[in-house]
Amino acid sequence: MRIHRLKLSGFKSFVEPAELRIEPGLTGVVGPNGCGKSNLLEAIRWVMGESSPKSMRGGGMEDVIFAGTDRRPPRAFAEVVLKADTAARADGTREELEVVRRIERGAGSAYRVNGRDVRARDVSLIFADAATGAHSPALVSQGRIAAVIAAKPAERRAMLEEAAGIAGLHVRRRDAEQR
Ligand code: ATP
Numbered sequence: 057m058r059i060h061r062l063k064l065s066g067f068k069s070f071v072e073p074a075e076l077r078i079e080p081g082l083t084g085v086v087g088p089n090g091c092g093k094s095n096l097l098e099a100i101r102w103v104m105g106e107s108s109p110k111s112m113r114g115g116g117m118e119d120v121i122f123a124g125t126d127r128r129p130p131r132a133f134a135e136v137v138l139k140a141d142t143a144a145r146a147d148g149t150r151e152e153l154e155v156v157r158r159i160e161r162g163a164g165s166a167y168r169v170n171g172r173d174v175r176a177r178d179v180s181l182i183f184a185d186a187a188t189g190a191h192s193p194a195l196v197s198q199g200r201i202a203a204v205i206a207a208k209p210a211e212r213r214a215m216l217e218e219a220a221g222i223a224g225l226h227v228r229r230r231d232a233e234q235r
């Protein structure tokens with residue numbers, strides 16, 4: 057899977073709609089302290105289904121919505137759109153994937169995949185499955201390396217399973233067992 061476009065609106069410091077193209081190759085994000093570099097990476101994690109406000113440096117999930125400044129009123133919602141190519145199929149064709157996550161004050165998060173309303177877990181499964189294989193995308197955030205070293209064995213196993221792309225299988229097994 058290759059992420060090639062990101063659109064943000066009302067997400068943290070990205071108050072005005074912003075659209076970023078991510079070209080093939082290495083992408084670096086540079087800028088002065090506080091300009092929103094980490095917010096950008098958090099937007100990617102968020103649209104992929106991040107459910108922990110703490111890992112988004114907030115107290116509650118609504119903290120991702122632009123909170124306003126002296127000169128600008130707060131926003132009522134935040135939205136992130138991620139566009140990606142899925143991995144090539146056996147016949148060489150690729151599918152476009154568009155994932156939208158939106159949060160409104162007092163109304164929680166809603167997700168859409170290629171224009172259809174889906175549940176948070178459907179989005180998590182898409183990205184969990186995309187991690188399968190040798191070319192798996194992996195997000196390694198600051199402090200995560202130390203967390204791997206300090207983790208309890210069960211936590212370390214969960215991280216390795218996520219990296220190996222089998223986290224989605226466990227979710228499906230739990231689902232099947234409950235039926
Ligand atoms: P550094 O180089 O220090 O790591 P950075 O470029 O990663 O900086 P971020 O941490 O992404 O910067 O951005 C922080 C800025 O985002 C702060 O100015 C903060 O006020 C702003 N910010 C975060 N959440 C919100 C929000 N909900 N509403 C408005 N602004 C926000």
Ligand code: MG
Nearest residue numbers: 090093094095
């Ligand atoms: Mg930062």
